[in-house]
Amino acid sequence: MTDELEPVGDHTKVRRKIDNTLARFAAAHEELAAEEAKRQERRERFIARPVALIEQTRTRLQRVVAPVKSDGDGEKAAPQTRLQEKKQRRSDRSIRITRITCAVLAGLIFLATGALWGTKTWFNSKFTEIAALDENSSDIQNAAGQTGDENFLIVGSDTRAGATAEENVGDADAVGGARSDTVMLAHVPADRKRAVVVSFPRDLEISRPACERYDANTGQYSSEVVAAATKVKLNTAYAIGGPKCLTKWVQQLTGLRVNHFVGIDFGGFKDMVDAVHGVTVHVDKPIKDSVLGMVIAETGDVTISGDQALSYVRARHVQGDPTSDYGRIKRQQEFLTALLQKAMSQGVITDPTQLTNFVTAFARATFGDNIGVDQMLTLAQSMKGMDTTKLKFLTVPTTGESNSRGNEVLLETKSKELFQAMIDNTPLPGTPEYEAAQAASSAAQTPPPSMSKKSSSDS
Numbered sequence: 529m530t531d532e533l534e535p536v537g538d539h540t541k542v543r544r545k546i547d548n549t550l551a552r553f554a555a556a557h558e559e560l561a562a563e564e565a566k567r568q569e570r571r572e573r574f575i576a577r578p579v580a581l582i583e584q585t586r587t588r589l590q591r592v593v594a595p596v597k598s599d600g601d602g603e604k605a606a607p608q609t610r611l612q613e614k615k616q617r618r619s620d621r622s623i624r625i626t627r628i629t630c631a632v633l634a635g636l637i638f639l640a641t642g643a644l645w646g647t648k649t650w651f652n653s654k655f656t657e658i659a660a661l662d663e664n665s666s667d668i669q670n671a672a673g674q675t676g677d678e679n680f681l682i683v684g685s686d687t688r689a690g691a692t693a694e695e696n697v698g699d700a701d702a703v704g705g706a707r708s709d710t711v712m713l714a715h716v717p718a719d720r721k722r723a724v725v726v727s728f729p730r731d732l733e734i735s736r737p738a739c740e741r742y743d744a745n746t747g748q749y750s751s752e753v754v755a756a757a758t759k760v761k762l763n764t765a766y767a768i769g770g771p772k773c774l775t776k777w778v779q780q781l782t783g784l785r786v787n788h789f790v791g792i793d794f795g796g797f798k799d800m801v802d803a804v805h806g807v808t809v810h811v812d813k814p815i816k817d818s819v820l821g822m823v824i825a826e827t828g829d830v831t832i833s834g835d836q837a838l839s840y841v842r843a844r845h846v847q848g849d850p851t852s853d854y855g856r857i858k859r860q861q862e863f864l865t866a867l868l869q870k871a872m873s874q875g876v877i878t879d880p881t882q883l884t885n886f887v888t889a890f891a892r893a894t895f896g897d898n899i900g901v902d903q904m905l906t907l908a909q910s911m912k913g914m915d916t917t918k919l920k921f922l923t924v925p926t927t928g929e930s931n932s933r934g935n936e937v938l939l940e941t942k943s944k945e946l947f948q949a950m951i952d953n954t955p956l957p958g959t960p961e962y963e964a965a966q967a968a969s970s971a972a973q974t975p976p977p978s979m980s981k982k983s984s985s986d987s
Contacts, residue, residue, distance in 0.1 A: 742770025796893025
């Protein structure tokens with residue numbers, strides 16, 4: 529008789545419960561054993577992989593150092609004569625030297641790659657990070673179409689902290705805070721076929737957005753929100769709201785996605801110039817500033833460094849230059865190009881001391897958001913070696929005259945055309961390519977003469 533025919537008493541119930549529990553324990557034990565076997569198999573494979581790799585490497589090195597020649601049957605081929613044996617030894621020795629050389633070169637390349645990666649990581653760690661970007665802003669136009677574009681907002685922050693008497697620019701007590709005396713937007717499209725640098729006058733009249741207050745000494749933002757203001761100078765955006773506020777205004781005006789912010793403290797700017805042993809600029813006539821004094825007395829191609837370079841980019845009261853800020857903008861654009869070209873030259877790139885000194889000085893004088901060696905190389909390479917048709921330096925369109933408040937007035941229609949061309953990567957307004965495209969567009973919209981006559985007769 530089976531258990532099911534037995535009377536189901538308390539004893540039977542207890543026994544069945546024990547049997548079920550034992551069965552469950554047995555099943556669990558089998559599952560754990562299977563899992564442990566799989567883990568053991570994975571451990572063995574994990575251990576065997578580097579062992580096999582080491583063995584393969586050892587075998588390859590043996591082949592490099594002592595290659596073995598075999599005939600078709602696996603037997604070592606023996607020279608038939610002494611002359612053949614001598615030639616074979618010479619050939620084997622040449623092959624062995626070549627293989628050893630290749631192995632050494634491969635090792636050196638591997639070590640050099642690791643050293644470069646470590647150096648780049650060290651350089652990147654030197655840059656001072658500060659919050660500036662808002663790449664998801666609703667002010668960005670055609671965000672999908674701007675994928676791959678690089679837009680650098682470059683700001684020259686001219687503080688007087690640490691300025692020496694020789695610089696003749698005042699001190700932090702007389703001229704407090706930090707101002708964006710230089711504002712440039714460098715646009716490099718995804719295809720890297722051109723670069724456009726647009727400068728903004730420091731006295732440009734803007735409508736400043738509401739921004740968190742910024743402390744230039746600490747690089748921090750407070751919870752206090754400064755209300756929006758109209759008819760104020762551009763440099764107030766940075767003075768009050770720092771990099772975030774300036775980036776916000778630039779994106780509102782241009783519709784471009786600013787994905788790199790580069791702030792350069794002019795106080796440390798001269799160290800960058802000295803690190804590359806000076807920068808050469810072209811001077812048509814001596815530059816004398818009513819505040820800074822004689823900046824450059826020579827003419828032609830002049831190499832300047834240190835404090836002289838600092839005065840060159842700061843000067844805005846140059847005698848014989850009625851445009852003030854516009855003359856300074858032109859000098860700053862030319863000097864930036866010359867500095868990047870010098871930094872990317874063979875003399876600097878191949879000189880470890882100069883390169884290290886330049887990057888160190890640059891990192892010490894620079895702060896920003898999403899900047900590093902790779903990003904700066906993208907900007908430098910885009911601006912280096914391009915001809916005038918591919919590299920454009922522009923100033924945002926203005927009336928060219930100050931209004932009653934002493935501010936430069938923006939030409940809004942022309943500005944929109946310029947920035948739309950940058951967004952769409954189409955010819956820039958004022959260029960021959962742009963005029964040709966406009967003419968072609970007008971011709972396409974004008975009906976042929978025959979159709980015009982037919983329409984007249986029908987009417």
